[in-house]
Amino acid sequence: MSKRNLESSVTIKDIAAACNVSITTVSNVLNGKKNKVSDEIADKIRKEVERTGYRPNYLAKNLRAIASKNIGIIAEDLIVFSAPSIIEGIMNCCEEHGYNVVIENMRLFGRWSGRWMHDEALFQSALQPVLAKMDAMNVDGIIYVGGHEHTVNKLESVNNLPIVMSYAIAADQKIPTFRLDDVSGGYDVTKYLVSKGHKRIGIIAGEKDNTHTINRIIGIQKAMFEEGILFDPSLVEYSTWNKQGGYNGMKALMDKDVTAVFCMSDAIAAGAYSFLKENGLTPGEDISVMGYDNQEISSYLTPEVTTMALPLEEIGYAAADKIIEMVTSPLSSKDEVTDIRIKSKLIERKSVKSI
Amino acid sequence: MSKRNLESSVTIKDIAAACNVSITTVSNVLNGKKNKVSDEIADKIRKEVERTGYRPNYLAKNLRAIASKNIGIIAEDLIVFSAPSIIEGIMNCCEEHGYNVVIENMRLFGRWSGRWMHDEALFQSALQPVLAKMDAMNVDGIIYVGGHEHTVNKLESVNNLPIVMSYAIAADQKIPTFRLDDVSGGYDVTKYLVSKGHKRIGIIAGEKDNTHTINRIIGIQKAMFEEGILFDPSLVEYSTWNKQGGYNGMKALMDKDVTAVFCMSDAIAAGAYSFLKENGLTPGEDISVMGYDNQEISSYLTPEVTTMALPLEEIGYAAADKIIEMVTSPLSSKDEVTDIRIKSKLIERKSVKSI
Numbered sequence: 001m002s003k004r005n006l007e008s009s010v011t012i013k014d015i016a017a018a019c020n021v022s023i024t025t026v027s028n029v030l031n032g033k034k035n036k037v038s039d040e041i042a043d044k045i046r047k048e049v050e051r052t053g054y055r056p057n058y059l060a061k062n063l064r065a066i067a068s069k070n071i072g073i074i075a076e077d078l079i080v081f082s083a084p085s086i087i088e089g090i091m092n093c094c095e096e097h098g099y100n101v102v103i104e105n106m107r108l109f110g111r112w113s114g115r116w117m118h119d120e121a122l123f124q125s126a127l128q129p130v131l132a133k134m135d136a137m138n139v140d141g142i143i144y145v146g147g148h149e150h151t152v153n154k155l156e157s158v159n160n161l162p163i164v165m166s167y168a169i170a171a172d173q174k175i176p177t178f179r180l181d182d183v184s185g186g187y188d189v190t191k192y193l194v195s196k197g198h199k200r201i202g203i204i205a206g207e208k209d210n211t212h213t214i215n216r217i218i219g220i221q222k223a224m225f226e227e228g229i230l231f232d233p234s235l236v237e238y239s240t241w242n243k244q245g246g247y248n249g250m251k252a253l254m255d256k257d258v259t260a261v262f263c264m265s266d267a268i269a270a271g272a273y274s275f276l277k278e279n280g281l282t283p284g285e286d287i288s289v290m291g292y293d294n295q296e297i298s299s300y301l302t303p304e305v306t307t308m309a310l311p312l313e314e315i316g317y318a319a320a321d322k323i324i325e326m327v328t329s330p331l332s333s334k335d336e337v338t339d340i341r342i343k344s345k346l347i348e349r350k351s352v353k354s355i
Numbered sequence: 356m357s358k359r360n361l362e363s364s365v366t367i368k369d370i371a372a373a374c375n376v377s378i379t380t381v382s383n384v385l386n387g388k389k390n391k392v393s394d395e396i397a398d399k400i401r402k403e404v405e406r407t408g409y410r411p412n413y414l415a416k417n418l419r420a421i422a423s424k425n426i427g428i429i430a431e432d433l434i435v436f437s438a439p440s441i442i443e444g445i446m447n448c449c450e451e452h453g454y455n456v457v458i459e460n461m462r463l464f465g466r467w468s469g470r471w472m473h474d475e476a477l478f479q480s481a482l483q484p485v486l487a488k489m490d491a492m493n494v495d496g497i498i499y500v501g502g503h504e505h506t507v508n509k510l511e512s513v514n515n516l517p518i519v520m521s522y523a524i525a526a527d528q529k530i531p532t533f534r535l536d537d538v539s540g541g542y543d544v545t546k547y548l549v550s551k552g553h554k555r556i557g558i559i560a561g562e563k564d565n566t567h568t569i570n571r572i573i574g575i576q577k578a579m580f581e582e583g584i585l586f587d588p589s590l591v592e593y594s595t596w597n598k599q600g601g602y603n604g605m606k607a608l609m610d611k612d613v614t615a616v617f618c619m620s621d622a623i624a625a626g627a628y629s630f631l632k633e634n635g636l637t638p639g640e641d642i643s644v645m646g647y648d649n650q651e652i653s654s655y656l657t658p659e660v661t662t663m664a665l666p667l668e669e670i671g672y673a674a675a676d677k678i679i680e681m682v683t684s685p686l687s688s689k690d691e692v693t694d695i696r697i698k699s700k701l702i703e704r705k706s707v708k709s710i
Contacts, residue, residue, distance in 0.1 A: 078433060083439070088433070091462055102457070110447070133455075270655040
């Protein structure tokens with residue numbers, strides 16, 4: 001950092017004055033819009049920037065010439081499969097509205113695997129610094145991107161920045177939420193299986209206390225009630241969301257003559273597939289299997305898994321649309337509670353058979 | 356943005372003076388370190404911030420009290436499977452060295468699918484603005500995260516910020532590169548297959564002009580030469596990197612009595628699996644199949660695919676380590692060319708049989 005004068009208090013005005021050009025000309029050069037400025041002047045400006053150690057601040061609102069509209073994204077972890085698609089939806093919407101995006105990655109799983117979920121202090125030790133950064137980075141609003149649906153405490157901005165949740169919930173109910181409609185997800189899957197003639201349906205769910213699990217079960221019960229099918233708790237296997245969970249769940253359901261199994265993730269479905277194949281049974285033939293998430297694996301398994309596509313980009317887009325509304329008209333809809341649940345879409349493939 | 360005075364030239368010093376506290380105290384409050392400051396004073400400071408419309412700039416080097424060391428990441432696209440893991444490696448290293456990370460996502464695939472790869476103007480229209488932002492955001496250095504290995508032109512910073520490439524190459528050879536060692540990858544796979552008794556090995560590669568394809572083929576040829584096996588070009592099927600490519604490639608190789616197939620991605624392996632199964636053959640039994648990438652799908656297919664794990668976090672970590680070295684000692688190793696190739700690791704599963 002030799003070249004740079006860390007204590008520099010030089011402003012873009014000083015650079016412009018010294019080079020005898022407008023602030024806009026300086027900012028054009030600093031922003032790489034070289035075509036708009038003659039090489040000679042651009043060179044002169046670069047030399048002056050070099051000499052004074054001046055370094056512009058893209059995010060600062062008070063440098064009007066290079067000010068920009070910024071939305072901050074706080075992601076729980078980019079390595080969670082859902083995060084990049086949600087962020088894609090957010091950035092798509094922000095681009096349409098001429099907003100720039102700043103991404104902060106808390107790396108909750110990368111640093112602590114699942115430990116943070118049961119350690120509020122650990123979680124807050126990651127959250128509070130990024131909230132402080134958002135306040136300090138002059139963003140206009142914050143979108144929180146969860147790795148799964150859970151409640152986030154102490155979400156507040158010192159500068160009173162507006163905040164919107166995507167794929168997670170805030171303890172502060174005034175913070176708008178955009179999340180999965182898991183009740184309708186469980187409902188739609190069950191209605192679909194019943195439409196294929198299945199009445200004795202096994203369920204390999206996620207953890208018992210997981211919001212996605214709980215809401216999907218409610219949807220299943222709703223559909224079964226409508227169809228006049230008794231809900232049999234002994235056909236529900238609570239497991240982990242991964243392949244091993246599906247393997248164990250399928251094993252436990254084997255002697256209960258189910259004709260179809262609703263797996264609450266494609267990873268669970270993959271585990272069910274393995275167990276069935278190990279025991280000489282063909283998924284989609286001997287026992288129908290329904291997945292959830294529409295992750296890549298669901299189209300790679302044989303037979304391809306009929307599943308539910310998560311509306312991740314939609315959730316991101318809607319959250320961005322909301323934060324931009326809050327940023328541009330801060331006084332509108334102050335007190336109304338916004339909790340939008342977005343439906344998953346059924347992707348019919350080859351793992352469910354009509355009986 | 357009602358509350359904010361966009362033309363504000365208030366500094367943290369003014370806030371400190373008005374509240375009759377130190378700059379550090381103000382920054383503690385702005386950074387949410389409330390425990391260090393009495394509620395009464397914190398409140399007083401927040402009121403003054405509110406009144407003056409002052410908004411701190413987290414990234415600005417000249418606000419010493421809240422200055423921080425920043426590395427900028429330019430990602431070609433977060434939705435590419437390799438990006439989150441590379442970024443995890445970068446952030447892991449940066450955290451160890453007390454560096455903050457700023458992420459810019461160019462969304463090349465999200466916006467234009469593959470089109471940008473053959474349209475330099477389109478690519479530059481995404482690259483130049485983020486380079487300008489990096490210059491403007493006061494980062495100390497930039498790490499470029501490619502979605503696959505290709506050459507990037509016009510990578511330059513107006514402020515002469517140091518740049519390091521990860522998973523891509525810069526046309527400017529003075530820019531250090533950290534990438535896959537594809538030659539040793541192809542070599543290791545071939546040596547492994549030969550060690551299992553396979554001599555007639557089919558290859559389902561990616562596109563002919565893709566760097567990963569080209570280098571892995573060279574590694575295969577090296578190993579075959581050492582093993583005294585004639586390299587038969589008619590056993591190489593160039594395809595796309597996806598499932599369909601693998602399906603077509605396997606189909607084309609069917610009548611060439613290969614005992615093993617080296618698929619250059621797990622997605623290609625999945626396609627080969629489908630074709631084999633459709634034709635009543637068992638992967639890993641009738642024909643051995645080797646994948647590449649160690650993507651999630653490789654452990655979900657039946658039988659689980661023996662594959663090569665990409666050293667994505669290592670690549671990110673090494674790139675971050677290098678940029679921090681360049682930032683902290685800008686004059687060291689100015690002219691030496693750095694091009695580090697990092698090896699993939701063989702993950703033995705169940706898709707390759709000894710014959």
